[in-house]
Amino acid sequence: MPIKFPFSRRTAPSDTWTKCPSCDAQVFNKQLERNQRLCPSCGHHFRMSIGERIDLLLDPGSFSERDAGLEAMDRLGFHDDRPYLDRLETSRIKTGLRDAVVWGTGAIEGQRVAIGIFDFRFMGGSMGSVVGEKLARCFEAALVERIPAIVVSASGGARMQEGTLALMQLARTTAPLVRLDAAGIPFISVLTDPTTGGVLASFASLGDVILAEPRALIGFAGARVASDTVGEEMPEGFQTAEFLLDHGFVDAVVPRPELRASLARLVKLLPVAAVDDGQPAPVERPWGPIGALSGFAERFGGAVSETIGIDVEQPPAGDNGREPAGDRETSR
Numbered sequence: 001m002p003i004k005f006p007f008s009r010r011t012a013p014s015d016t017w018t019k020c021p022s023c024d025a026q027v028f029n030k031q032l033e034r035n036q037r038l039c040p041s042c043g044h045h046f047r048m049s050i051g052e053r054i055d056l057l058l059d060p061g062s063f064s065e066r067d068a069g070l071e072a073m074d075r076l077g078f079h080d081d082r083p084y085l086d087r088l089e090t091s092r093i094k095t096g097l098r099d100a101v102v103w104g105t106g107a108i109e110g111q112r113v114a115i116g117i118f119d120f121r122f123m124g125g126s127m128g129s130v131v132g133e134k135l136a137r138c139f140e141a142a143l144v145e146r147i148p149a150i151v152v153s154a155s156g157g158a159r160m161q162e163g164t165l166a167l168m169q170l171a172r173t174t175a176p177l178v179r180l181d182a183a184g185i186p187f188i189s190v191l192t193d194p195t196t197g198g199v200l201a202s203f204a205s206l207g208d209v210i211l212a213e214p215r216a217l218i219g220f221a222g223a224r225v226a227s228d229t230v231g232e233e234m235p236e237g238f239q240t241a242e243f244l245l246d247h248g249f250v251d252a253v254v255p256r257p258e259l260r261a262s263l264a265r266l267v268k269l270l271p272v273a274a275v276d277d278g279q280p281a282p283v284e285r286p287w288g289p290i291g292a293l294s295g296f297a298e299r300f301g302g303a304v305s306e307t308i309g310i311d312v313e314q315p316p317a318g319d320n321g322r323e324p325a326g327d328r329e330t331s332r
Protein backbone atom coordinates (compact mmCIF):
# COMPACT_ATOMS: atom_id res chain seq x y z
CA MET A 1 0.00 0.00 0.00
CA PRO A 2 1.50 3.36 -0.92
CA ILE A 3 2.20 5.54 2.05
CA LYS A 4 1.95 9.25 2.45
CA PHE A 5 5.18 10.83 3.59
CA PRO A 6 4.89 12.69 6.84
CA PHE A 7 7.81 14.91 6.00
CA SER A 8 8.06 17.90 3.75
CA ARG A 9 9.63 17.32 0.37
CA ARG A 10 11.10 20.77 0.33
CA THR A 11 14.66 21.23 1.41
CA ALA A 12 14.40 25.01 1.91
CA PRO A 13 11.68 27.66 2.03
CA SER A 14 10.49 28.19 -1.53
CA ASP A 15 10.57 31.98 -1.38
CA THR A 16 14.31 32.24 -0.88
CA TRP A 17 17.34 32.05 -3.10
CA THR A 18 20.16 29.58 -3.25
CA LYS A 19 23.59 30.42 -4.60
CA CYS A 20 24.84 27.90 -7.16
CA PRO A 21 28.24 26.62 -5.98
CA SER A 22 29.37 26.03 -9.58
CA CYS A 23 28.47 29.30 -11.36
CA ASP A 24 27.56 31.63 -8.46
CA ALA A 25 24.15 32.34 -10.01
CA GLN A 26 21.38 33.16 -7.54
CA VAL A 27 18.65 30.59 -8.13
CA PHE A 28 15.11 30.99 -6.87
CA ASN A 29 14.26 27.89 -4.78
CA LYS A 30 10.90 27.48 -6.52
CA GLN A 31 12.81 27.31 -9.78
CA LEU A 32 15.04 24.56 -8.36
CA GLU A 33 12.02 22.54 -7.23
CA ARG A 34 10.44 22.77 -10.66
CA ASN A 35 13.70 21.93 -12.41
CA GLN A 36 14.68 18.66 -10.63
CA ARG A 37 17.04 20.75 -8.48
CA LEU A 38 19.29 21.58 -11.43
CA CYS A 39 20.87 25.03 -11.80
CA PRO A 40 19.13 26.72 -14.74
CA SER A 41 22.34 28.50 -15.79
CA CYS A 42 24.98 25.75 -15.55
CA GLY A 43 23.13 22.49 -14.85
CA HIS A 44 24.75 22.00 -11.42
CA HIS A 45 23.08 19.06 -9.66
CA PHE A 46 21.91 20.20 -6.22
CA ARG A 47 21.30 17.51 -3.59
CA MET A 48 17.81 16.04 -3.36
CA SER A 49 15.60 14.89 -0.51
CA ILE A 50 14.25 11.35 -0.44
CA GLY A 51 10.76 12.50 -1.40
CA GLU A 52 12.14 14.34 -4.43
CA ARG A 53 14.11 11.22 -5.46
CA ILE A 54 11.00 9.08 -5.23
CA ASP A 55 9.10 11.55 -7.40
CA LEU A 56 12.00 11.65 -9.86
CA LEU A 57 12.58 7.92 -10.23
CA LEU A 58 9.44 5.93 -9.44
CA ASP A 59 6.01 5.63 -11.03
CA PRO A 60 3.58 7.93 -9.21
CA GLY A 61 2.01 6.30 -6.17
CA SER A 62 3.99 3.07 -6.57
CA PHE A 63 6.35 3.50 -3.63
CA SER A 64 5.61 1.52 -0.51
CA GLU A 65 7.97 2.10 2.40
CA ARG A 66 9.21 -0.83 4.51
CA ASP A 67 10.74 -0.90 7.98
CA ALA A 68 9.75 2.72 8.52
CA GLY A 69 9.84 2.26 12.30
CA LEU A 70 13.52 1.30 12.63
CA GLU A 71 15.25 3.82 14.86
CA ALA A 72 18.84 4.17 15.98
CA MET A 73 19.82 3.64 19.61
CA ASP A 74 22.83 4.99 21.41
CA ARG A 75 24.40 1.66 22.34
CA LEU A 76 27.77 3.18 23.16
CA GLY A 77 26.49 6.15 25.17
CA PHE A 78 28.57 8.24 22.79
CA HIS A 79 29.13 11.91 22.95
CA ASP A 80 31.69 14.29 21.55
CA ASP A 81 30.77 17.92 22.08
CA ARG A 82 27.12 16.83 21.98
CA PRO A 83 25.46 13.51 22.86
CA TYR A 84 24.70 11.28 19.88
CA LEU A 85 21.01 11.19 20.87
CA ASP A 86 20.89 15.00 20.58
CA ARG A 87 22.37 14.87 17.09
CA LEU A 88 19.83 12.24 16.09
CA GLU A 89 16.98 14.34 17.43
CA THR A 90 18.18 17.45 15.59
CA SER A 91 18.41 15.55 12.32
CA ARG A 92 14.96 14.03 12.84
CA ILE A 93 13.44 17.44 13.35
CA LYS A 94 15.33 18.94 10.41
CA THR A 95 14.43 16.22 7.91
CA GLY A 96 11.28 14.56 9.26
CA LEU A 97 13.09 11.23 8.80
CA ARG A 98 13.93 8.60 11.42
CA ASP A 99 17.34 7.92 9.92
CA ALA A 100 19.39 8.66 6.81
CA VAL A 101 17.89 5.95 4.58
CA VAL A 102 14.38 5.08 3.45
CA TRP A 103 13.76 1.83 1.60
CA GLY A 104 10.77 0.20 0.02
CA THR A 105 9.42 -1.29 -3.15
CA GLY A 106 8.17 0.65 -6.13
CA ALA A 107 7.96 0.55 -9.90
CA ILE A 108 10.00 2.16 -12.64
CA GLU A 109 8.01 2.23 -15.87
CA GLY A 110 5.92 -0.62 -14.52
CA GLN A 111 8.83 -2.81 -13.42
CA ARG A 112 9.01 -3.60 -9.70
CA VAL A 113 12.21 -2.84 -7.86
CA ALA A 114 13.45 -2.73 -4.27
CA ILE A 115 15.01 0.68 -3.72
CA GLY A 116 16.96 2.37 -0.92
CA ILE A 117 17.53 6.13 -0.93
CA PHE A 118 19.85 8.26 1.22
CA ASP A 119 19.23 11.77 2.52
CA PHE A 120 22.52 13.58 3.03
CA ARG A 121 20.88 16.11 5.35
CA PHE A 122 20.46 13.44 8.05
CA MET A 123 23.87 13.42 9.78
CA GLY A 124 25.65 13.58 6.43
CA GLY A 125 23.90 10.45 5.19
CA SER A 126 26.16 8.48 7.51
CA MET A 127 25.71 4.72 7.78
CA GLY A 128 25.02 3.42 11.26
CA SER A 129 23.25 0.25 12.30
CA VAL A 130 19.80 1.38 11.12
CA VAL A 131 21.03 2.45 7.68
CA GLY A 132 22.95 -0.79 7.29
CA GLU A 133 20.02 -2.89 8.47
CA LYS A 134 17.57 -1.14 6.14
CA LEU A 135 19.83 -1.61 3.12
CA ALA A 136 20.48 -5.25 4.00
CA ARG A 137 16.72 -5.83 4.26
CA CYS A 138 16.27 -4.07 0.92
CA PHE A 139 18.72 -6.54 -0.67
CA GLU A 140 17.20 -9.50 1.15
CA ALA A 141 13.71 -8.53 -0.06
CA ALA A 142 15.06 -8.23 -3.61
CA LEU A 143 16.38 -11.79 -3.22
CA VAL A 144 13.14 -13.23 -1.83
CA GLU A 145 10.84 -11.35 -4.23
CA ARG A 146 13.25 -11.74 -7.15
CA ILE A 147 13.20 -8.10 -8.19
CA PRO A 148 16.19 -5.85 -8.98
CA ALA A 149 17.72 -3.79 -6.17
CA ILE A 150 18.67 -0.13 -6.54
CA VAL A 151 20.38 2.14 -4.02
CA VAL A 152 20.77 5.88 -4.51
CA SER A 153 23.69 6.87 -2.28
CA ALA A 154 24.58 10.25 -0.78
CA SER A 155 26.78 9.74 2.23
CA GLY A 156 29.84 10.88 4.10
CA GLY A 157 30.55 7.27 5.14
CA ALA A 158 30.25 5.28 8.34
CA ARG A 159 28.60 6.99 11.33
CA MET A 160 31.45 7.54 13.73
CA GLN A 161 29.08 7.99 16.69
CA GLU A 162 28.32 4.27 16.42
CA GLY A 163 31.97 3.26 16.32
CA THR A 164 32.58 -0.31 15.39
CA LEU A 165 28.83 -1.00 15.08
CA ALA A 166 28.88 1.36 12.08
CA LEU A 167 31.88 -0.41 10.58
CA MET A 168 30.05 -3.74 10.88
CA GLN A 169 27.50 -2.36 8.41
CA LEU A 170 30.08 -2.64 5.64
CA ALA A 171 29.81 -6.39 6.08
CA ARG A 172 26.09 -6.35 6.84
CA THR A 173 25.32 -4.66 3.50
CA THR A 174 27.78 -6.56 1.30
CA ALA A 175 26.90 -10.10 2.48
CA PRO A 176 23.40 -10.13 0.96
CA LEU A 177 24.84 -8.75 -2.29
CA VAL A 178 26.90 -11.93 -2.64
CA ARG A 179 23.68 -13.93 -2.42
CA LEU A 180 21.94 -11.62 -4.93
CA ASP A 181 24.86 -12.15 -7.28
CA ALA A 182 24.65 -15.94 -6.92
CA ALA A 183 20.90 -15.84 -7.56
CA GLY A 184 21.30 -13.74 -10.71
CA ILE A 185 19.42 -10.71 -9.39
CA PRO A 186 20.83 -7.37 -10.50
CA PHE A 187 21.91 -4.59 -8.17
CA ILE A 188 22.23 -1.09 -9.62
CA SER A 189 24.19 1.44 -7.60
CA VAL A 190 23.55 5.14 -8.20
CA LEU A 191 26.23 7.44 -6.79
CA THR A 192 25.17 11.02 -6.15
CA ASP A 193 27.00 13.94 -4.61
CA PRO A 194 28.72 13.00 -2.33
CA THR A 195 29.35 9.25 -2.00
CA THR A 196 32.38 8.66 0.20
CA GLY A 197 33.93 6.63 3.00
CA GLY A 198 32.45 3.37 4.20
CA VAL A 199 29.42 3.63 1.92
CA LEU A 200 31.59 3.77 -1.19
CA ALA A 201 33.88 1.15 0.34
CA SER A 202 31.04 -1.33 0.74
CA PHE A 203 27.84 -1.93 -1.24
CA ALA A 204 27.93 1.29 -3.31
CA SER A 205 30.90 0.13 -5.37
CA LEU A 206 29.56 -3.41 -5.80
CA GLY A 207 26.78 -2.65 -8.29
CA ASP A 208 26.40 -4.84 -11.35
CA VAL A 209 26.02 -1.42 -12.94
CA ILE A 210 27.32 1.73 -11.28
CA LEU A 211 25.79 5.02 -12.39
CA ALA A 212 26.79 8.46 -11.16
CA GLU A 213 25.33 11.93 -11.40
CA PRO A 214 27.47 14.55 -13.19
CA ARG A 215 30.29 16.09 -11.14
CA ALA A 216 29.36 14.09 -8.03
CA LEU A 217 32.14 13.84 -5.45
CA ILE A 218 33.01 10.15 -5.15
CA GLY A 219 35.94 8.93 -3.11
CA PHE A 220 37.03 6.95 -0.08
CA ALA A 221 39.05 9.43 1.98
CA GLY A 222 39.39 13.19 1.57
CA ALA A 223 41.70 14.44 -1.18
CA ARG A 224 44.45 15.50 1.23
CA VAL A 225 44.42 12.22 3.14
CA ALA A 226 44.50 10.31 -0.16
CA SER A 227 47.55 12.32 -1.34
CA ASP A 228 49.33 11.87 1.99
CA THR A 229 48.65 8.13 1.97
CA VAL A 230 50.15 7.48 -1.45
CA GLY A 231 52.79 10.18 -0.97
CA GLU A 232 52.14 12.00 -4.23
CA GLU A 233 50.00 14.75 -5.70
CA MET A 234 46.71 13.37 -6.96
CA PRO A 235 45.49 14.51 -10.39
CA GLU A 236 42.99 17.36 -10.60
CA GLY A 237 39.42 16.21 -10.01
CA PHE A 238 40.37 12.60 -9.26
CA GLN A 239 37.30 12.19 -7.06
CA THR A 240 34.69 13.27 -9.61
CA ALA A 241 32.18 11.05 -11.38
CA GLU A 242 33.77 11.94 -14.75
CA PHE A 243 37.31 10.99 -13.69
CA LEU A 244 36.07 7.67 -12.30
CA LEU A 245 34.17 7.01 -15.54
CA ASP A 246 37.38 7.56 -17.53
CA HIS A 247 39.15 5.08 -15.25
CA GLY A 248 36.52 2.37 -15.41
CA PHE A 249 35.17 2.65 -11.90
CA VAL A 250 31.82 4.08 -12.96
CA ASP A 251 29.84 2.65 -15.89
CA ALA A 252 27.99 5.80 -16.91
CA VAL A 253 27.56 9.41 -15.83
CA VAL A 254 23.87 10.09 -16.22
CA PRO A 255 22.38 13.59 -16.03
CA ARG A 256 19.43 13.70 -13.67
CA PRO A 257 16.73 14.24 -16.34
CA GLU A 258 17.80 10.92 -17.94
CA LEU A 259 18.22 8.92 -14.74
CA ARG A 260 14.76 7.41 -14.60
CA ALA A 261 14.86 6.31 -18.27
CA SER A 262 18.37 4.87 -17.79
CA LEU A 263 17.27 2.85 -14.76
CA ALA A 264 14.19 1.60 -16.60
CA ARG A 265 16.36 0.51 -19.54
CA LEU A 266 18.84 -1.26 -17.25
CA VAL A 267 16.12 -3.13 -15.40
CA LYS A 268 14.82 -4.35 -18.79
CA LEU A 269 18.30 -5.27 -20.04
CA LEU A 270 19.26 -7.12 -16.87
CA PRO A 271 16.36 -9.47 -16.26
CA VAL A 272 16.25 -11.41 -13.03
CA ALA A 273 17.54 -14.94 -13.70
CA ALA A 274 14.94 -17.69 -13.87
CA VAL A 275 14.61 -19.74 -10.68
CA ASP A 276 16.81 -22.80 -10.85
CA ASP A 277 14.80 -25.28 -8.80
CA GLY A 278 15.85 -24.90 -5.22
CA GLN A 279 19.04 -23.43 -3.93
CA PRO A 280 21.40 -21.47 -6.15
CA ALA A 281 24.72 -23.24 -6.59
CA PRO A 282 27.38 -21.99 -4.16
CA VAL A 283 29.82 -19.75 -5.93
CA GLU A 284 33.57 -20.16 -5.41
CA ARG A 285 34.94 -16.67 -5.07
CA PRO A 286 38.37 -15.92 -6.44
CA TRP A 287 40.73 -14.10 -4.11
CA GLY A 288 40.58 -10.62 -5.54
CA PRO A 289 39.59 -7.15 -4.43
CA ILE A 290 35.89 -7.96 -4.46
CA GLY A 291 36.42 -11.58 -3.47
CA ALA A 292 38.30 -10.45 -0.39
CA LEU A 293 35.58 -8.02 0.63
CA SER A 294 32.75 -10.46 0.09
CA GLY A 295 34.69 -13.22 1.83
CA PHE A 296 34.94 -10.94 4.83
CA ALA A 297 31.29 -10.05 4.48
CA GLU A 298 30.20 -13.66 4.39
CA ARG A 299 32.11 -14.35 7.55
CA PHE A 300 30.67 -11.50 9.55
CA GLY A 301 27.39 -10.73 7.84
CA GLY A 302 25.29 -13.29 9.64
CA ALA A 303 25.83 -15.97 7.02
CA VAL A 304 27.54 -19.02 8.52
CA SER A 305 30.53 -19.43 10.72
CA GLU A 306 31.66 -22.75 9.30
CA THR A 307 34.07 -21.06 6.90
CA ILE A 308 36.16 -19.88 9.83
CA GLY A 309 35.55 -22.89 12.03
CA ILE A 310 34.34 -21.13 15.15
CA ASP A 311 31.78 -22.90 17.30
CA VAL A 312 30.73 -25.18 14.51
CA GLU A 313 29.40 -28.51 15.58
CA GLN A 314 31.42 -31.20 13.88
CA PRO A 315 29.56 -34.08 12.26
CA PRO A 316 30.23 -37.33 14.10
CA ALA A 317 33.26 -39.14 12.70
CA GLY A 318 32.33 -41.55 9.95
CA ASP A 319 28.97 -39.93 9.41
CA ASN A 320 30.28 -37.68 6.71
CA GLY A 321 33.89 -38.59 6.23
CA ARG A 322 34.90 -35.80 3.89
CA GLU A 323 37.03 -32.99 5.16
CA PRO A 324 35.53 -29.59 4.49
CA ALA A 325 37.23 -27.80 1.65
CA GLY A 326 39.85 -25.26 2.63
CA ASP A 327 42.85 -25.27 4.86
CA ARG A 328 41.18 -25.98 8.18
CA GLU A 329 42.63 -29.01 9.86
CA THR A 330 40.77 -31.05 12.41
CA SER A 331 42.59 -33.52 14.59
CA ARG A 332 40.92 -36.82 14.95
Ligand SMILES: [Zn+2]
Nearest residue numbers: 020023039042
Ligand atom coordinates in the same frame (compact mmCIF):
# COMPACT_ATOMS: atom_id res chain seq x y z
ZN1 LIG B 1 25.00 27.10 -11.71
